Amino acid sequence: MANKATQLERVATIGEITRRFPSKIGRTGLMKCLYFLEVIRGVPLGYSFRLYTYGPFDSGVLDDLRYAEALDVVTSTPVYFSGGYGYEIESSDRNEDLIGRSEEFVKKYRADVDWVIDMFASKSAASLEILSTLIYVERESREANVPVSVEKIVASVRDIKPHHSEENIRSEADWLRSKDLLAA
Amino acid sequence: MAIDSDRTYEVRCPVYGFIKFNDWEREIIAQRPFQRLRRIRQLAWTDLVYPGAMHVRFEHSLGVMNMAGLVYDGIVERSRDVLRDELGYNDDGLKRHRVLVRIAALLHDVGHGPFSHAAEELLPEIPGRQGERYKHEHYTAEIIRRHFRDVIENHPANNNYEFTADMVANFIEGGSGAGQATFWRDLVSGQLDADRMDYLLRDSHHVGVEYGRYDWRRLANSIVAVPFDQEGPRLGVEEGGWHAAEGLILARYFMFTQVYFHKTRSIFNHHLHGALEDLLPGGTFPIPKGRKLDQYLKWDDWRVLGHISSGKGGDHGRRLAERDHFREIRHTQETPDETDLDNLDEWRGKLGELLAAEISAEKSWYKIGSADVPVIADLSPRDVKSLSSYSSIVGSIKPVRQVRMYVHEENREAAEAKLSTA
Numbered sequence: 252m253a254n255k256a257t258q259l260e261r262v263a264t265i266g267e268i269t270r271r272f273p274s275k276i277g278r279t280g281l282m283k284c285l286y287f288l289e290v291i292r293g294v295p296l297g298y299s300f301r302l303y304t305y306g307p308f309d310s311g312v313l314d315d316l317r318y319a320e321a322l323d324v325v326t327s328t329p330v331y332f333s334g335g336y337g338y339e340i341e342s343s344d345r346n347e348d349l350i351g352r353s354e355e356f357v358k359k360y361r362a363d364v365d366w367v368i369d370m371f372a373s374k375s376a377a378s379l380e381i382l383s384t385l386i387y388v389e390r391e392s393r394e395a396n397v398p399v400s401v402e403k404i405v406a407s408v409r410d411i412k413p414h415h416s417e418e419n420i421r422s423e424a425d426w427l428r429s430k431d432l433l434a435a
Numbered sequence: 436m437a438i439d440s441d442r443t444y445e446v447r448c449p450v451y452g453f454i455k456f457n458d459w460e461r462e463i464i465a466q467r468p469f470q471r472l473r474r475i476r477q478l479a480w481t482d483l484v485y486p487g488a489m490h491v492r493f494e495h496s497l498g499v500m501n502m503a504g505l506v507y508d509g510i511v512e513r514s515r516d517v518l519r520d521e522l523g524y525n526d527d528g529l530k531r532h533r534v535l536v537r538i539a540a541l542l543h544d545v546g547h548g549p550f551s552h553a554a555e556e557l558l559p560e561i562p563g564r565q566g567e568r569y570k571h572e573h574y575t576a577e578i579i580r581r582h583f584r585d586v587i588e589n590h591p592a593n594n595n596y597e598f599t600a601d602m603v604a605n606f607i608e609g610g611s612g613a614g615q616a617t618f619w620r621d622l623v624s625g626q627l628d629a630d631r632m633d634y635l636l637r638d639s640h641h642v643g644v645e646y647g648r649y650d651w652r653r654l655a656n657s658i659v660a661v662p663f664d665q666e667g668p669r670l671g672v673e674e675g676g677w678h679a680a681e682g683l684i685l686a687r688y689f690m691f692t693q694v695y696f697h698k699t700r701s702i703f704n705h706h707l708h709g710a711l712e713d714l715l716p717g718g719t720f721p722i723p724k725g726r727k728l729d730q731y732l733k734w735d736d737w738r739v740l741g742h743i744s745s746g747k748g749g750d751h752g753r754r755l756a757e758r759d760h761f762r763e764i765r766h767t768q769e770t771p772d773e774t775d776l777d778n779l780d781e782w783r784g785k786l787g788e789l790l791a792a793e794i795s796a797e798k799s800w801y802k803i804g805s806a807d808v809p810v811i812a813d814l815s816p817r818d819v820k821s822l823s824s825y826s827s828i829v830g831s832i833k834p835v836r837q838v839r840m841y842v843h844e845e846n847r848e849a850a851e852a853k854l855s856t857a
Contacts, residue, residue: 254566255566255567258795258836259776278807279666295566297567299567299570300609301608301609301620301624302609302610302611302613302617302620303609303617303620303625304617304618304620304621304667304668304669305666305669310626313807314834317834318770318833318834318836321770321772321833321834322772322773329820329823331818331820333664334662334663334664334665334819335663335664335665335666335819336809336819336820336821336824348773349773375665376665376666377665380666384611387611388611391610391611407611407614408611410614410615411611411613411614411615411617412667413521413522413523413615413667414521414522414667414668415667
């Protein structure tokens, strides 16, 4: 059984994702990438994601992000657009030094970080919220040994996120199935 | 015929004056697992530092229910259009989920072990989850499913709502079964939740400090459903209330540094951990399943105090009884920088076996948290920005990750001598 990551290893993982991400990553992108790393790839980050209307969330991720900012591993810049705001997170001066402090951990899970970036870097924040919620609902059913169909998962997600259309949620579910990430 | 719960009762509350509840909520409060919260102190052994801190989870739970209802009503009053247009709510739906939110808020802490969060690290590991331990929320959810099912599902008032115990449990533990009500989870467990809105005020009152006070009436009257174009609405505040939200964030910071992560309070949590490890069969609490859950419910402060009073609990139990705690020898800055991280390694190496305990703020349940509260402008075009873009103070608060190191009192001089060597 793998040991849970230390806080420095989690900060280094945030630094590594940010450094390797092909563009500036947002907070939602970071939150969901860490979720996928933990639950799909089994990286023992030690977060406890719970379901909110905006998808699986752990405030510990934001705490670690703030600590990463305090250590000058990453910088966050707010960006504003019509009908909302977000953040652009970039690798900063001390990133490589901090990653060096957790080199073994980062090296061990580098392929998983590459995988999560390849798979999800092109997705929007809204799409990542739906994708992660679909995975959350399916995993929950699997852990409870309750058989569940894709129709039921889509209906559950629609119930939680009524501002998204059923077609949209279904389309994201189909994408996950095409990548073998949704077994139902 | 369905019977609505319109008869109200009230109890005195040091924070709100009175807390009102209906017949159904009264029945829930009367259940034994809820009454057990009278025997679980809110702040563990904090009274050994702040003598007034003797309050219990019972009054906090009533307070969270009260606060959640107040905030819910305010949100509905100010955000009815958003709730209707974006989330499909009608008046019946809003009334229904108000009832659910209050019940969930009332029950959100029934899974706590003796002395609240101080015992949390002794909850057992979840099978097949890579060393992840159960949290008190898992116990809360199972206790609701097993012990509150009847009073939730079969109370006459439920004919109006058809709630299930699973729905309440899912709402609290973050399961998908809460459905549309998931939107309101932030009100019970989120950045602007009724839980912390209540405990900051209540803890301040009992501890006797001013650090946790903020303008809660203004804040409760400022929280709204903020529309986000793509992601959908989420809870935030109106522009006129951002100073009240700022006050809440600052209250959390002050309470954390002055009370929750106080050096002596922290080491007594360590001693409690040690004493409980000695008292519990196998060193951990029973799992939240079947009859083991009933065994868990038998653990409360009274039982632990009884054991400690009769000389059990090992050296840590004795230390609790005699207020004989380990002494702090070094600590890092509140937010350790790289020099601090190097210092920690050096101190560990020099102290060796003299290091009796190392306590990190990172592992504390009471975190300051990184606030990302949306604020919606009062004037057109009603832009939405983060609270940290309004408040330079909030934007500057760093997470507290302080680490404290302790030694036995009799080893203090020897430890200082070792630490001062080159």
